Amino acid sequence: MVTAVSFTLNGTAVAAVAEPAETLLSVLRHRLGDTSPKAGCLQGTCGACTVLLDGEPVLSCLLLADAAExxxxxxxxxxxxxxxxxxxxxxxxxxxxxQCGFCTPGMIMAAKALLDRNPNPTREEVIEAISGNVCRCTGYLPIIEAILEAARRLAARR
Amino acid sequence: MAKHRGRGVASVNYPIGMNLGGDPSQALVHATPTGKFVVTLSSIDLGQGMKSVTRQLAAETLGVPIEDVHVDTGDSDTGPHCMGSFASRGTHRAGNAVVAAAREAKEVLLEVAAEELEVDPRDLELDGRGNVRVKGAPARALSVRDVAQAAHFKRGKSISGRGMFLVPPSDVDPDTGAMRPVTTYAHACMIVDVEVDDETGEVRVLSIKAAYEIGRALNIGLVEQQLVGGAWMGISHALFETVEPYYPDRAHGPTDFNGYLMPGPGDMCPVEIEIIERPALDGPYGAKGIGEMCATPPIPAIANAIEDAIGVRITEMPFTPEKILRALDAKRAGR
Structure with missing residues (x-):
């Protein structure tokens, strides 16, 4: 039996039907057409599906859609x-x-959660924030540099 | 029990492309009626930047702005033939084909422009900003868009070009066994510093410094991006990754990212890279390739650094704590 779930997606009120035990990732990708969170390992170990729930990074492949109500x-x-x-x-x-870009949506959302909470993070704090996100191409260094750079640019705007 | 530091060096000469009965790649270039150019290619961009480099090569050869070049790698089944994006061959093999196709398309472009301007095509040049003009008389000019319009609707001509690049099959010399499967090599030298914990067997890479000779670096950002990523991959091959840790025994093989370990962002050391450009004679604008070679030198360099640190030679990848500790035990036992 399907159930209805409603939440705010990027500032817009949305509603969808979900199967029992359907994940938030599945609802986002298949019911609401937002394919920006990626379906990687589907067991919470790669971080490609990372989205923010009330500002906190969550693995949408493990989170039941009901939890977003x-x-x-x-x-x-x-x-x-x-x-x-x-x-x-x-x-x-x-x-x-x-490079291939598959980890990028999850990386950016993990980084956004960090910068929203801590606008001036240290390199170690950046590393900690993305330690649940696997990247196969970049060697992480350019990602760490990009997040630190974004923090500097955001600070310059304030 | 202590932590020991060591330094290792490795050099690599890496063949660009491969040759299993010839190594061909094909590219097609054509102008749309609006004077934009499309490069049709089956050399897939998997994040290494094939599309960016193709745009650069086509724009440079045609003499048009890079914004006016679109790359279509949509279908390797129906597109022009390419052996594939592997063996560090994309920029060299496909790149040469792109340059050849763009040259042929440019010839047609200049022919049509010459008819429109009533001059000899040899007297024409492109200004790099979307115009064809008469050399020495830049006021006599036509936009590439106008030339494309004339070609399509007035002259009935297709501004297009075919490009093919082939490294021919290399036969083995029956007397000496020698063959020449590739035409150019890239080179690198790497210095790696490690710290080995003789109690836990853990190896930590402290720094990587490398010099890469890669022909002309067509896009320095993409080059450095691949070299840094490759350094990580090399560390991962050397210290972490295996699907069969007790090969040929299949036991304890990882089945997911919980068991298939790779270095995380916190395991990554600073990487310092120097690019040396010695243009390849047969490369597109002198370029070679760097795709695969950047993941190779960390492996022997780390093995050498471990030996330098603790005096044992590990000969099987990955160099896991278990192998380090067993080797140290054997050394202490005098084996």
């Missing part, structure tokens, strides 16, 4: 302001922090 969900799709990219997205481009 009435809450605020953010995905990388909602990050840009029209054609203007978020400073994290810009910094990822400028620092060549993506």
């Amino acid at each position: 009435g809450r605020r969900v953010e995905t990388v799709r909602g990050l840009a302001d029209g054609p203007t990219l978020h400073p994290l997205q810009e910094a990822f481009m400028d620092r060549f922090a993506a």
Whole structure:
């Protein structure tokens, strides 16, 4: 028996039907058409599905859709302001922090959760924040640099 | 019980591309009616930057802005033939094909422009900003868009070019056994510092410094990106990754990321890279390739650094704590 689930997705109220035990990732990708969170390992070990739930990073492949009821969900799709990219997205481009790009949505959301909470993180804090996200291409260094760069750019705007 | 530091060096000469009965790649370039160019290619971009480099090569050869070049790698089944994105061959093999195709397309472009301007095509040049002009008389010019319009709707000509690059099959010399499967090599030298814990057997890579000779670096950002990523992959091959840790016994093989370990962001050391450019004679604008070679030198360099640190030679990858400790035990026992 399907159940209804409603929450805010990137600032817009959305509702969908979900199968019992259907994950938030599945609802986002298959019911709401937001394919920006990626389906990687589907067992919570790669981080590609990372989205923010009330500002906290969660593994949407493990979280049941019901858990998002009435809450605020953010995905990388909602990050840009029209054609203007978020400073994290810009910094990822400028620092060549993506190659195949599959880990990038999860990396950026994990980084956003960090910068929202801690606008001026140390390198160690950046490493800690993305330690649940696997990247196969970049060797992580450009990603760490991009997040630190985004923090500097955000600080310059304030 | 102590932590021991060691330094290891490794050098690599890496063949660009492969040759199993010839190594061909094909590219097609054509202008749309609006004067934009499309490169059709089956050399897939898997994040290494094939599309970016293709745009650069086509734009440079055609003499048009890079924004005016679109790369279509949509279907390797129906697109022009390519052996594939592997063996560090994309930039060299496919890149040469792109340059050849762009050259042929440019010839047609200049022919049509010459007819429109009533001049000899040899007197024409592109300004790199989307215009064809008469050399020495830049006021006599046509936009590439106007030339494309004329070609399509007035002259009935296709501004297009075919490019093919082939490294021919290399036969084995029956007397000497020698063959020449590739035409160019890239080179690198790497210095790795490690710290080995003789109690836990854990190896920590402290720093990687390397010099890479890769021909012309067509896109320095993409080059450095691959070299840093490759350094990580090399550390991972050397110290972490295996699907059959007790080969040929299949036991304890990892089945997911909980068991298949790789270095995380906290395990990554600083990587310092120097790029040396010695253009390859047969490369597109002198480029070679760097795809695979960057993951190789960390492995022997780390093995050498471990030997330098604790005096044991580990000969099987990955160099796990278990292998380090067993080797230290054997050394202490005088074996």
